Amino acid sequence: MSNTPVNHLYTFSRHTDERELCRLEMRAFFDKDTQENYIFSEISIDPSRSPFMKERLDVLITCNSIQEIADYVSKFTDDGQRFLIRCLNTMALGETAKIPHPDRRKIERTIGMAIPGEADMFHPDILYGVVQIGQKYLFGYLTESISVWRQHVKKPEMYSTALSTRVARAVSNIAVPHPEGVKAIDPCCGIGNVLVEALSMGIDMDGRDINPLAVLGSRKNIKHFGLSGNVTPGPIEEAPGHYDAAVIDMPYNLYTHVTREQQASILQSARSLTDKLVIVTIESMDDLLVEAGFEILDRCIAKKAHFEREVVVCR
Numbered sequence: 001m002s003n004t005p006v007n008h009l010y011t012f013s014r015h016t017d018e019r020e021l022c023r024l025e026m027r028a029f030f031d032k033d034t035q036e037n038y039i040f041s042e043i044s045i046d047p048s049r050s051p052f053m054k055e056r057l058d059v060l061i062t063c064n065s066i067q068e069i070a071d072y073v074s075k076f077t078d079d080g081q082r083f084l085i086r087c088l089n090t091m092a093l094g095e096t097a098k099i100p101h102p103d104r105r106k107i108e109r110t111i112g113m114a115i116p117g118e119a120d121m122f123h124p125d126i127l128y129g130v131v132q133i134g135q136k137y138l139f140g141y142l143t144e145s146i147s148v149w150r151q152h153v154k155k156p157e158m159y160s161t162a163l164s165t166r167v168a169r170a171v172s173n174i175a176v177p178h179p180e181g182v183k184a185i186d187p188c189c190g191i192g193n194v195l196v197e198a199l200s201m202g203i204d205m206d207g208r209d210i211n212p213l214a215v216l217g218s219r220k221n222i223k224h225f226g227l228s229g230n231v232t233p234g235p236i237e238e239a240p241g242h243y244d245a246a247v248i249d250m251p252y253n254l255y256t257h258v259t260r261e262q263q264a265s266i267l268q269s270a271r272s273l274t275d276k277l278v279i280v281t282i283e284s285m286d287d288l289l290v291e292a293g294f295e296i297l298d299r300c301i302a303k304k305a306h307f308e309r310e311v312v313v314c315r
Helices: 018-031 066-073 100-115 149-152 165-175 193-200 211-222 260-273 286-292
Strands: 007-012 038-041 053-063 083-087 126-133 136-144 183-186 206-209 231-233 245-249 273-281 296-302 307-314
Touching: 007 126, 007 136, 018 038, 018 149, 018 165, 018 296, 018 307, 053 066, 053 126, 066 100, 066 136, 083 100, 100 286, 149 165, 149 193, 165 193, 165 273, 165 296, 165 307, 183 193, 183 260, 193 206, 193 211, 193 245, 206 211, 211 231, 245 260, 260 286, 286 296
Parallel strands: 083 126, 183 206, 183 245, 206 231, 245 273
Antiparallel strands: 007 038, 007 053, 053 136, 126 136, 273 307, 296 307
16 A cells, blocks of 8 residues: 555546547646546646546545555544545546446445545535556545536637637647746637637637637637637737747638648748747648748647548647
């Protein structure tokens, strides 16, 4: 039995088409990834930030049995706070099969009966989690994800070609995984799907678009969700200042005539505007990125049915 705090277990729920985007977001958050639907890291991330995270378990103890956990929690002090325990094996975690509902309730009762104090099913002060991974059982403080992004799906202004809310949220995280002290921009923001997600997570991101109607739509969407952000009209080539990170979504070249020269101009302007660029594109732009002076660090394909976008991370 080992007692190692500050190790976090994250679980993920994603569709098959989203796996690579989820892994790219993992690498941005944790500097590593896995093909499994869970990952361990010493880095603490609010699970509500990710459209794929289900929960974060702050591991207090790792044991060989549920009884060992019961013995451990029996030594807790009753400080008057009410608690609730959830077993996280509601789905298969890697090669560990889903635990049936009655067995999960039995695990929760066994541990709960051993904790000094009173349980509360509806308004607990403390939420604990327990999970089986392989032959080990982990117990700790549980933070469940709140799918804030779902509230942003329907907006006052919407484009059928805009990034989905889930992809926009993941791309925001890939661009700015750790927001403290980071200033970002979306210089081709359209109606602001990326901006809404970024601002809702506390990412300091400005918006800009060459289309003044898009700027008005973006401002309207931001205000609709009670957020505050700076969105200005104008081409990226005239954007002032310098930013730590930028997101550029370039799907519009499917629907309007954008030449390779115009694409190159956008990327060359981005090179002087930002240190880090996350570009979303329907066609390869590796040659233009390299010519603009970017180094390609990472990438993935984000799929939606038969439609694919490439997400490329550059410095």
